[in-house]
Amino acid sequence: MKRYVLPSLRGWLQSTALLSVIAGYVLLLGVNAALGDLQRRQQHLKLAASLRQEAATGVLAAGPMRSLGLEARVLPEGDELRPSLRKGPSGQQWLVSRSTLELANGERRLLELRQDVSLDLEQQHLAQLLLVAAAGVSILFTSLLLRPVLRRGLVVPLNDLDQELQALEADTLGDHLLDPRLQPQELRAIAHAFNNLQQRLAEAWKRERSFVDGVAHELRTPITVISGHSQRLQRQVLPDLALKSVESIDAEARRMGSLLTALRELARCDAGRLQLQFQRLDADEQLLLVHEQAWPRSPDRLPLPPPSTNGLPLFSADSSRVQQCLQLLITNALNFSTGSVRLFAERSDQQLVLHVQDSGPGIAESERALVLQRFQRGSSAAGQRGPGIGLALVHELMRAMNAEVVIADAPGGGADLQLRFKLAPDAP
Numbered sequence: 001m002k003r004y005v006l007p008s009l010r011g012w013l014q015s016t017a018l019l020s021v022i023a024g025y026v027l028l029l030g031v032n033a034a035l036g037d038l039q040r041r042q043q044h045l046k047l048a049a050s051l052r053q054e055a056a057t058g059v060l061a062a063g064p065m066r067s068l069g070l071e072a073r074v075l076p077e078g079d080e081l082r083p084s085l086r087k088g089p090s091g092q093q094w095l096v097s098r099s100t101l102e103l104a105n106g107e108r109r110l111l112e113l114r115q116d117v118s119l120d121l122e123q124q125h126l127a128q129l130l131l132v133a134a135a136g137v138s139i140l141f142t143s144l145l146l147r148p149v150l151r152r153g154l155v156v157p158l159n160d161l162d163q164e165l166q167a168l169e170a171d172t173l174g175d176h177l178l179d180p181r182l183q184p185q186e187l188r189a190i191a192h193a194f195n196n197l198q199q200r201l202a203e204a205w206k207r208e209r210s211f212v213d214g215v216a217h218e219l220r221t222p223i224t225v226i227s228g229h230s231q232r233l234q235r236q237v238l239p240d241l242a243l244k245s246v247e248s249i250d251a252e253a254r255r256m257g258s259l260l261t262a263l264r265e266l267a268r269c270d271a272g273r274l275q276l277q278f279q280r281l282d283a284d285e286q287l288l289l290v291h292e293q294a295w296p297r298s299p300d301r302l303p304l305p306p307p308s309t310n311g312l313p314l315f316s317a318d319s320s321r322v323q324q325c326l327q328l329l330i331t332n333a334l335n336f337s338t339g340s341v342r343l344f345a346e347r348s349d350q351q352l353v354l355h356v357q358d359s360g361p362g363i364a365e366s367e368r369a370l371v372l373q374r375f376q377r378g379s380s381a382a383g384q385r386g387p388g389i390g391l392a393l394v395h396e397l398m399r400a401m402n403a404e405v406v407i408a409d410a411p412g413g414g415a416d417l418q419l420r421f422k423l424a425p426d427a428p
Helices: 009-057 062-067 118-166 185-234 240-271 283-297 319-335 365-371 390-400
Strands: 070-075 081-087 093-102 108-116 278-281 315-318 342-348 351-357 404-409 415-422
Touching (some): 009 070, 009 108, 240 390, 278 283, 278 319, 283 342, 283 351, 315 319, 319 351, 319 390, 319 415, 390 404
Antiparallel strands (some): 070 108, 081 093, 093 108, 342 351, 351 415, 404 415
16 A cells, blocks of 8 residues: 655645635635525515415505515415525526415415515625635635744754754763653654663663673783784794694784774774874875885885875874774785785875875775775675775774775776875965
8 A cells, every 4th residue: 555655744734724724714604605595594484474474364565565675475376485596587686485375264375475685695795705805814824824833833843853863973872862841742752762762772882882892802812822822833943734824823813803903993983982192294204104014014015105296284183093094905905906005195175185006906986885884895805805894994083083085096097095184274
């Protein structure tokens, strides 16, 4: 069954209210016309009864009746007729009835009474026109009055409720409950229900964060022990097969350590417990620092970043988090490409941009928003190992520093991952 979707609750209420007012006035016009017709017929019947009594005792006086717009005559035979409107030859409206008349000698005749009601009908028509005009004015006034009433009683409370809901964050669930007393009576049940839902979500979110923090903390020690023993074994003389096993153990331990670090950082971002120390940083210096740390892993694929030709302005960020983001991007570029990875910085309008470019398959434009989500990977990563949280962590860290990560295409093919930091308005 197809459900009708209301385009606007305010418009629907306003239209319904106006239609109700119009229906009320139409009903009033109908009742007024019916009552007027009933009153005319009752008065006509009373006149007919009075004339029957007068005709039974004597002769009807035609003069006084004509002055009252009445015509009466006695018919020898015929059928009785209830009062009904008939149009005269000159356009007049006559109310005509026939009723049984019993004469003094006991004979029965019919008294036909014709009453000119043209003036009465014109007055009734004029009254209806006045009522229609009053209804139009009333409908217009109601329409104008409904706007502020609906705005104050419906739109404003709903907008306030929407703003309070929009202000909620994952790490503040349960801290800012809605006050049902400040809501209209119709919205209080919704406020109570949302508060209950918010508290349940806050408890679930708190348990999830505690679980991730606990797992990351408890696993760091055994992974560190495994990594330490594997490195100690690598320094000893071992058979080739054993040496390969030790190297595999060491690589997996390092990978697990990196994964736990990423999970712990994401948990801190979610909980709002990420500690940042902002300072004025030099772009060239940051690139040299990350190159010095990453160069031993692949010296032939990571050339020295060129110094900027024009003096770049300083940007505000946390140095350790910038290094962490660059390390993740470099690792991602080395894993998913076979050529060299270029590092350089430039200024773009009021932004300082750090580039990490590779010569791999790149990232499709339709997948760029996807790969910034947790545990999501693009089609170009098929066949490669990885949990899919590196770019997600970069995205969260950059957001925490009021910056952004942008994925673009490298000029010669491949991916161009950019860390964009806002510059101060007065930056040279």
